[in-house]
Amino acid sequence: MAFDPDDRPRPKVLITIEQIALDPLSIEDLAARIAACRDEITRCEAAIEKKRATRDAAAAFFKT
Numbered sequence: 202m203a204f205d206p207d208d209r210p211r212p213k214v215l216i217t218i219e220q221i222a223l224d225p226l227s228i229e230d231l232a233a234r235i236a237a238c239r240d241e242i243t244r245c246e247a248a249i250e251k252k253r254a255t256r257d258a259a260a261a262f263f264k265t
Contacts, residue, residue, distance in 0.1 A: 218238065223231065 226234070
């Protein structure tokens, strides 16, 4: 039986944000943390859209 690279176990993906004590943070620090989280969300959403476009293009190619 041939080796299929898709059969390899996938590495565990970090899906949690580091939880730190928020009480000692200033309003500015909290706002900066929120901005960083929003930036990461935007980056993740862009990666999802890119992957979907690639998947959809491959599906369209192999349908024809």
